[in-house]
Amino acid sequence: MPFKRLFEFLLTSMIAKELPVNSRTLGLTKERLIVVAGELFAERGFDAVSLRTITDKANANLAAVNYHFGSKQDLIVAVVDDIVRPVNERRLFLLDDIDYSRSRSIKEIVHAFIDPVFDACNSESESDNKYYKLISRCIASRDERVSSIIIKQFPEVLAKFVDAITKALPEISSNSAHLKVMFMAGALAHSLFHYESLLLISEGRFELNSTDVLKSELVSFLIRGINAS
Amino acid sequence: MPFKRLFEFLLTSMIAKELPVNSRTLGLTKERLIVVAGELFAERGFDAVSLRTITDKANANLAAVNYHFGSKQDLIVAVVDDIVRPVNERRLFLLDDIDYSRSRSIKEIVHAFIDPVFDACNSESESDNKYYKLISRCIASRDERVSSIIIKQFPEVLAKFVDAITKALPEISSNSAHLKVMFMAGALAHSLFHYESLLLISEGRFELNSTDVLKSELVSFLIRGINAS
DNA sequence: GTCTATACCACGATAGAC
DNA sequence: GTCTATCGTGGTATAGAC
Known part of the structure; x- marks a missing residue:
């Protein structure tokens, strides 16, 4: 711009x-x-x-x-909605392009869930790591007032990712697919939010300079986890 | 009692x-x-x-x-500390008993991390699901005032679980092990906290009556994820 | 339509009486 | 130990200026 x-x-x-x-x-x-x-x-x-x-x-x-x-609540809604809506739209867009006949469909599902978040973070070059924290606050909010906003958009996202997983892995139950999406969202939000803290908590034993490593580790973690029976 | x-x-x-x-x-x-x-x-x-x-x-x-x-802050500290401290002590106790020469050591590591949380929840039969929410609020708090309490106890826990993972999987890096612990914590806290919401969000397509299913799904998810290279 | 000044009540913290 | 009174700050609502 x-x-x-x-x-x-x-x-x-x-x-x-x-x-x-x-x-x-x-x-x-x-x-x-x-x-x-x-x-x-x-x-x-x-x-x-x-x-x-x-x-x-x-x-x-x-x-x-x-x-x-x-009100302050409505201001929060405006801020959160501005951030979460484009991410979820992008997720569903990516999900539509997946060919479930291929063996790599789980990998594509994971990327469809993860990539829009990392892309949104990286596009905001000025805000730096602040954007990471805000978006992970939204994804895994323990605040009822915020999660009520997320929930309005999330049912469709959740349902479509559950469908995608059951298409890729027909043998697993619907309950299992639901839980896998939750595990994925939790791992994403938690690692993104506490990414900075890791540098301090680990007392020098953890050092990463870019989120690329985080993302690739996360992707391989989730692919294997979702494939678990 | x-x-x-x-x-x-x-x-x-x-x-x-x-x-x-x-x-x-x-x-x-x-x-x-x-x-x-x-x-x-x-x-x-x-x-x-x-x-x-x-x-x-x-x-x-x-x-x-x-x-x-x-102050209110110190009341929060007292409440959080009472909940998190015994869980972390139990985690480290379980971690000490692991035999890393066996192939199932990753499974035991996951259980050492997960079990104390579920046990703590189930022991509080009166509080029901309220305890789930409180403990997951603590684990994955986005509130600096709360996470600052957690961080005091977490470095030791994090370091020992990172050590355990690197013992079980000598080929992975320290960075990777750190991230795997964060993914594990995020998946645990997020699924535990939003467990009730899943029933509503999924609009009837998700139904579980006990946390046993959640726990077993989580365990297999994490074992596979941590084993990912 | 936008923006400002201001008053109102709930909250957390504190001092001091009992 | 316990309670009342009070202070500064917070979110909210409204009347009115531009």
Whole structure:
């Protein structure tokens, strides 16, 4: 998006030197709020971030959240939906192209589930690892208010991945296929979220410089796991 | 614990008919608070439960939390620590008994990681599925304040399971072993936490009556996944 | 239509009386 | 040990400026 960057540069060099970083990206308050809220939510979690922190950083008034979104909950919905919806659409798109007559169909199913997440993370070069945390917060949220958003989109995704797995492995039960999808989602979200922490927890014994290694390890782990009877 | 139950019965039948259920279990305010807080945290999450809700249900004063624990954060620490510590101790105990010369050592490693969690859940027959949610909230918490508690205990657990995996599979790297433990933890926590939701999300196509099936599916999934090169 | 100022109630924390 | 009172902060609702 070169236009956006150019506009951002001009705006920065002209006037807004003292403004917070993220208030320069767009003039629209609503979009600034989504961007800023997303960054803060990723870093600290949904509850730990106050609306006043968000509106201050976004150079907006406190009441702007209520006007544009209705409530903090609805702001969370907007942020989460913006992130999860394209990922799930991409997942279903990739799933449609799978040829189940081939022996590698499980691998393709895993990639259809995993790739959209990693792609979404890598495309946001500016947000860096923050995006990882936000999207894994969404996938495996223990917050009822967030998971209720995910659940609206997830039944279709879950059902289609269960169908795909049972097509690839006709001998396993529907229950087993359901559980395999949950295991896959859990391994993905957990490793993605605690990826940074691993560097600290392992006390130097774990060191990776890119998520490519994480992804390839995850893929082989899931392929074997799903193939388990 | 027959004594406790007897005492509870006598107390109930004598005086405290109108008191909330969980304020009858023990006379000590501090213990009542831990029990009640654990139940509420499991159901709604740490942030969604206010101290006033906890103290009301535990028949205690609001300031009692601050007196006995110091703060809400410290109450969370007490609840989480009470749950996670025995599980991790049991994990390390089981890990010590593994004979790595045998081909089934990976299976034993998986059981050493998984079994203490399921055992802890099943032993709490009264709390039912609430305990599942609480313990999986702890394992895969995206809340920095909670994960900071886990991290204090987890480095030793992580290091020993990484050692165990590298003993069983000498050909894999330390990085790979670290990631495999994270995948295992994620699959466990995610499936445990969303176990109930699966019934709703799948719209009738997923139905399990006991966690035995979940556990056996999880074990075979993880064994195969960890064995993946 | 957008945005602001402001008031309101619930929450966590703390001090001090009993 | 326990309780009441109070403070600062948080989310929310509304009236009104532009």
